Amino acid sequence: MMINKIIDTILPSRCFSCGIIVSDPFALCTSCWQDVKFLTPPYCDICAMPLPFPSEEAQKCGKCLTDPPIFERIRAAVQYNDMTGKMVMRLKYAGQIGMAVLMARQLAKYAEQEGEEALLVPVPLHWTRMLRRTYNQSALIAQHLSTITGQKYDPFILKRRVATKSLKGMSGKQRGEMVGRAFEINKAHRAKLAGATIILIDDVLTSGATSRACAKTLLKAGAKNIILLSWARVMSAA
Ligand SMILES: [Zn+2]
Ligand SMILES: [Zn+2]
Structure with a gap:
């Protein structure tokens, strides 16, 4: 035009x-x-960690066989590295919100696999952080995903109960304890959760403590299963 x-x-x-x-x-x-490294098969059917050999059958990594995650499935579009880390920083702190469109495009095929009834729920920011940054990057990704896939999106269903301190420098266990009780369900939206498949949206999957805490809260409130979609994934993460 x-x-x-x-x-x-x-x-x-x-x-x-x-x-x-x-x-x-x-x-x-x-x-x-x-410099953007996409995550491609062969990978574990549950957590998407790379596996050494392709196989015709469903494959699970050793960790998922012995200690399966709370998630039905985890999928990520790209590996977290200097380039993708920089992209996330630009989205979070430099106001380059168009980046969320790019990230949503790369996650769309994974969201679509979960069916049109699945509900997109972003990992929430605490409102005090929201004030400073003015937007939640995961909510932006979820919103654009909803436009692409036609799945419904609800950024209000999960709330952060307390402002969690920066998790940098904490051990996995400390992070888990910090965020374990950090989320609650917005009562006005609770009815949507009964028997629902939830696609939890995050920008970067690091230790997984935050998204696990979200999943626990959602399951307790009646969700049937939780799929975690994170745009980038730290490859050493559990
Ligand atoms: Zn360039
Ligand atoms: Zn696995």
């Missing part, structure tokens, strides 16, 4: 990472794309 042409000329789309001009407004340039 003419108007888009004019906008393009005035405000050309730029690569989210290095800033050179690109044609797609929600993309990286070819060179930066090379």
Whole structure:
């Protein structure tokens, strides 16, 4: 359209990472794309950790066989590395909210696999953080996912009970204790949870303590199962 042409000329789309001009407004340039490592099979059917060999049958990693996660499934689009870490920082702190469109596009195939009745629920930010940052990056990803997949999205169903301190520098156990009681269900939205399949949306999966605490709260309130979709995943994470 003419108007888009004019906008393009005035405000050309730029690569989210290095800033050179690109044609797609929600993309990286070819060179930066090379540093984005997508998570592809063979991987564990449950937690999506890479497995050494492809197989015809369903495969589970050793950890999921002995100690299965609270999630029905975990899927992530990309490995967390310097490039994807930078992309998350830009979304979180530099106001590059268009990045959420790119991330949602990369998660859409995983969300679609869970059926159209599944409900998209972002990991919430505490309202005090919300005030400072003005938006929740996971909610933005969930919202764009909902536009792509047609699945419903509810950013209000889960609430943070207390402002959790920064988890940096804590051990896995300490993080678990900190966030274990951090979430509650918004009563006005509770009815939606009965027997529901919930797709929990996060930007980065690190130790998983936060998303596990969300899942516990949702299951206790009547959800049938929880699928965790995180855009990036720290590869050493459990
Ligand atoms: Zn670039
Ligand atoms: Zn696994």
